[in-house]
Amino acid sequence: MARDLPFPSVPLFSPAHYPFFRVLNPSDSGRQITLRRLCWCSRVAMAIGEKIKDFLDEGSHLQRLVQLTMEHPRYAKCYSMFPSYEKDWVVVPLGDISMAMKSVRMISIDCEMVLCQDGTEEVVKICLVDKKFKVKLETLVNPNKAVANYRTEITGVSAEDLVGVTCSLVDVQGRMKKLLRKGTILVGHSLYNDMRALRLEYQRVIDTAYIFKYSDLLPDRIPSLKNLCKAVLGYELRKEGEPHDCKRDAEAAMKLVLAKLEHGFEDPIEVAMVSDSQRSKLLLHRIPVEVPYQELHKVFPQGFELDIQGDPKVRGSFYSTYAVFKDVCEAEKVFQAIEGRKDKDIEGRPQKQVYLKLPSGQWISFKVRKSEMDLPHPKHVDTLVEQWCNGKERQCTKRNRTVSSAKTHEHLNSKVQRTDNLAMVETNEDLEQEEVCIHLEEVDRLKKIIRAREDEIFDLQKILAAFIRKNGL
Numbered sequence: 001m002a003r004d005l006p007f008p009s010v011p012l013f014s015p016a017h018y019p020f021f022r023v024l025n026p027s028d029s030g031r032q033i034t035l036r037r038l039c040w041c042s043r044v045a046m047a048i049g050e051k052i053k054d055f056l057d058e059g060s061h062l063q064r065l066v067q068l069t070m071e072h073p074r075y076a077k078c079y080s081m082f083p084s085y086e087k088d089w090v091v092v093p094l095g096d097i098s099m100a101m102k103s104v105r106m107i108s109i110d111c112e113m114v115l116c117q118d119g120t121e122e123v124v125k126i127c128l129v130d131k132k133f134k135v136k137l138e139t140l141v142n143p144n145k146a147v148a149n150y151r152t153e154i155t156g157v158s159a160e161d162l163v164g165v166t167c168s169l170v171d172v173q174g175r176m177k178k179l180l181r182k183g184t185i186l187v188g189h190s191l192y193n194d195m196r197a198l199r200l201e202y203q204r205v206i207d208t209a210y211i212f213k214y215s216d217l218l219p220d221r222i223p224s225l226k227n228l229c230k231a232v233l234g235y236e237l238r239k240e241g242e243p244h245d246c247k248r249d250a251e252a253a254m255k256l257v258l259a260k261l262e263h264g265f266e267d268p269i270e271v272a273m274v275s276d277s278q279r280s281k282l283l284l285h286r287i288p289v290e291v292p293y294q295e296l297h298k299v300f301p302q303g304f305e306l307d308i309q310g311d312p313k314v315r316g317s318f319y320s321t322y323a324v325f326k327d328v329c330e331a332e333k334v335f336q337a338i339e340g341r342k343d344k345d346i347e348g349r350p351q352k353q354v355y356l357k358l359p360s361g362q363w364i365s366f367k368v369r370k371s372e373m374d375l376p377h378p379k380h381v382d383t384l385v386e387q388w389c390n391g392k393e394r395q396c397t398k399r400n401r402t403v404s405s406a407k408t409h410e411h412l413n414s415k416v417q418r419t420d421n422l423a424m425v426e427t428n429e430d431l432e433q434e435e436v437c438i439h440l441e442e443v444d445r446l447k448k449i450i451r452a453r454e455d456e457i458f459d460l461q462k463i464l465a466a467f468i469r470k471n472g473l
Contacts, residue, residue: 074210116143124155300323353365
């Protein structure tokens with residue numbers, strides 16, 4: 001780190017310090033060494049002070065967003081575990097640290113990935129824009145390996161689109177190295193996913209998922225780009241079921257950074273998460289177009305009320321539709337009861353691969369997906385939430401049973417007895433409501449514990465970030 005520090009040749013001490021140096025014996029070599037060491041330490045301190053001052057000038061606000069990204073509790077896990085030692089990875093150095101820290105250049109990136117047969121994810125589309133929204137790179141990328149799933153409903157890319165495409169990952173990496181020279185800041189939403197797919201390691205990044213505070217999310221959860229755009233920028237990024245647009249997503253990430261710089265957003269914001277009406281649905285997708293939607297009921301267990309929407313969205317040789325349930329608890333129970341291999345989609349939402357036998361005897365497969373990611377609660381918290389849902393059902397059942405019993409015996413009891421019965425009913429209801437309240441209080445208590453632990457992690461992450469900056473790692 002010492003070779004990167006600018007040691008200026010300027011007076012280090014004021015005249016008030018001169019008497020201190022005059023009392024030193026020039027013939028005392030030990031004291032001379034001590035003086036030289038003192039001067040050297042003073043120059044180092046001045047150089048560090050100059051670097052700190054740099055954070056307060058033109059580029060300080062951008063550097064603050066880089067720092068916020070590094071201090072986020074998820075940063076160490078998501079950005080520090082890249083296998084950049086592997087031969088197909090590219091590490092882009094910052095170069096001159098002093099110059100890099102002053103750079104105010106930014107480029108925003110978004111990539112779309114396909115799933116290959118070897119289990120890896122490969123970039124199939126990429127777009128980069130600068131802070132004036134000028135496109136710096138936009139191209140399809142040939143994975144150059146067998147693809148298992150193009151994820152067309154998300155990527156908007158099919159096998160036919162890649163015919164004749166010659167751009168490779170190596171070509172993209174070379175272009176990225178040129179664009180990131182001299183400390184250019186790389187911007188993106190959940191940027192580590194794009195960097196991992198690009199096999200690219202770079203230190204000066206702003207992750208738009210990390211630079212805002214959220215009032216309605218657990219500390220270890222982050223909002224989607226779509227929800228964050230709605231909350232901060234006030235517009236809908238894409239309609240439900242619409243494929244992703246790399247250019248539009250890259251522009252949205254850049255707009256979020258510019259909005260943060262202009263308006264601050266220091267107070268926690270409320271992110272519009274998935275509504276209860278949406279969570280009470282399960283998405284059925286990758287269904288072959290020759291399968292009638294009326295046949296889809298057969299994959300669900302009996303005993304549940306559901307409605308398969310009859311207006312499917314067709315894309316190529318597949319279509320998607322929704323199974324609608326009466327409430328969120330019902331949708332969750334059905335998803336857990338469905339038999340099939342469980343995995344996650346590209347945005348981390350749970351889904352299952354299910355199989356259906358048609359009247360013709362043919363077997364087909366498609367996927368059933370939840371509308372949002374699972375909450376990372378401990379098991380006992382999940383149990384309490386489930387008990388609370390079941391408790392509401394029991395409350396309604398017991399109330400109906402009690403009222404029915406009171407009506408049956410009404411002609412046999414006196415007014416006093418009826419009063420006692422009603423008092424008992426009210427007492428039972430109060431106890432049940434109290435039980436529900438206890439469950440909710442316990443959930444809140446456990447959430448506070450989780451937040452406290454996350455705060456501890458956050459503080460440790462800040463210390464680690466400061467250590468990394470101090471040692472130039």
